Amino acid sequence: MAPAPQGFRQSMAWLHTWCGLVCGWLLCAIFLTGTLSVFREPITRWMEARPSAATVPGAAGGASDAALQAAAGHLAAHGAGARFWRIELPREPGDALRLAWPPAAGARGGPQTAALDPASGALLPAPWGRRTEGGRHFMTFHYTLHGGVPGYWLVGWLSVGMLVALVSGVVVHRRIFADFFTFRPAKGQRSWLDAHNATAVLALPFLFMIVYTGLAIFYTSYLPWPLRAVYGADGAAHGRFQQELTHQSPPMRRARSGTAAPLHGLAPLLAQAQALTGQPPRLVVVEQPGDAAMVVRIHTRASGDPRTLHQAVGSVAFDGVDGAVLQVQRPLAGATPASAQAHGVMAALHLAHFGGWTIKWLYFFSGLAGTAMMATGTILFGIKRRRKVGKEAGPATPWAYRAAEALNVAALAGTAVACIAYLWCNRLLPADLPGREAWEIRGFLCAWLAAALHAACRPAARAWAEQLSAAAVLCLALPLLNQWTTGQQAWRHALAGDWQQAGVELVALGFGVALAWGAWQVRRALRKGIPG
Secondary structure: OOOOOOOHHHHHHHHHHHHHHHHHHHHHHHHHHHHHHOOHHHHHHHHHOOOOOOOOOOOEOOEOHHHHHHHHHHHHHHOOOOOEEEEEOOOOOOOOEEEEEOOOOOOOOOOEEEEEOOOOOOEOOOOOOOOOOOOHHHHHHHHHOOOHHHHHHHHHHHHHHHHHHHHHHHHHOOOHHHHOOOOOOOOOHHHHHHHHHHHHHHHHHHHHHHHHHHHHOOHHHHOOHHHHHHHOOOOOHHHHHHHHHHOOOOOOOOOOOOOEOOOOOHHHHHHHHHHHHOOOEEEEEEEOOOEOOOEEEEEEOOOOOOOOOOOOOOEEEEEOOOOOEEEEEOOOOOOOOHHHHHHHHHHHHHHOOOOHHHHHHHHHHHHHHHHHHHHHHHHHHHHHHOOOOOOOOHHHHHHHHHHHHHHHHHHHHHHHHHHHHHHHHHHHOOOOOOOHHHHHHHHHHHHHHHHHHHHHHOOHHHHHHHHHHHHHHHHHOHHHHHHHHHOOOHHHHHHOOOHHHHHHHHHHHHHHHHHHHHHHHHHHHHHOOOOO
């Protein structure tokens, strides 16, 4: 690496170039998967291959009284002796009433699950939809790279590096806002610089916000020492901190009495919880089920007001036998500290938990613009230094630039191939394959590794053309694959009003067209003899 030149702006240019390049390869993958994770719920619905269906009109929590009674009966028959029962209420059309319970004390095996029809209460085939990590994979990769704690910290350091690159970029490009309105196509390096400037200015406020809030919402993880100094280093420290921060009392617990008792009807409790908190219920947890000391704890979901950034949720605890109210945690109850509200706002800003679908689409296109900004920056580095031999890295300079070009292809086109390959794995893996969620993620990582090896073995321009073409074909053929493997079509989902599942395939087709255009441009440049 060349030494930093003298002068403030020259030093900032050096910092911008090398910080952007070193961090940019993984940041491209992080940003693209983060952009896709904005629509993680629709992606999960599509990957589960659930049929489109209507909600249950007038039902408590999206489930009928008959379905709730059937859920209680199923849990009593199959979950006797469990420490708790969990009932997840439907949220979207086509969602099932999901049940889960741990094994009884001393019994072997893992948690058990079941799914019921939210209208009739009939037991649905297991599993209800394909077992999949769904869109959560993109979110997890976005902030951990599937690398556990080391990956979590690596993403944090890369985020700091991105902030450095953004600030130094603003210093370097004095005419950045004037350059935003300047684009000179078919001018080689000049065109790439214009594209880099335009996407940077377009996404600059979003980029600063998304990187800063991403670091801020994990402040207790990146800087845990003040928290440990005050609350101790044990595992309960974070819980006590959150309770004091939000002025909430700890959830009440009851010891098992040893006296059997029937469960109170759930439907009236759901209606009462909604009346007390002003929010719809989302989850029912029955603690000490079948015992006279059982507690029914109902957790609510945010009302979804698009005008509100900080939306807290509440919960209500009932006596599981007579239905008496034991504890109410209302959203924003009392004088919530400004620090708690600030953290909630940061999380809502980063996760797009406000504004409905309009904000989600705005985040999606802003994330694509940010990814394009980083992509054009890394490509520009290779174009500017392609003819430099024996300078910045001495005799090894050509090899270093060749490695940089291969990493460019793997980080950009390779990530696109891996993302669409992940959806293909979901449809091609057997539905009853044990651990198929992990195999989907392995398919993503293997496709990414294969793209990196391909980029290292092929000339850069041809690697670009071939990987962009492969990603385009996979995107454009996704609806055909879905119809062949599940019999579902996007137009049928659209006619049923399920635009979430239909939208996944429509967006894939849009990506396919854009990737095909990019591959065509690279191949046209190759035919004209223009170097990659």
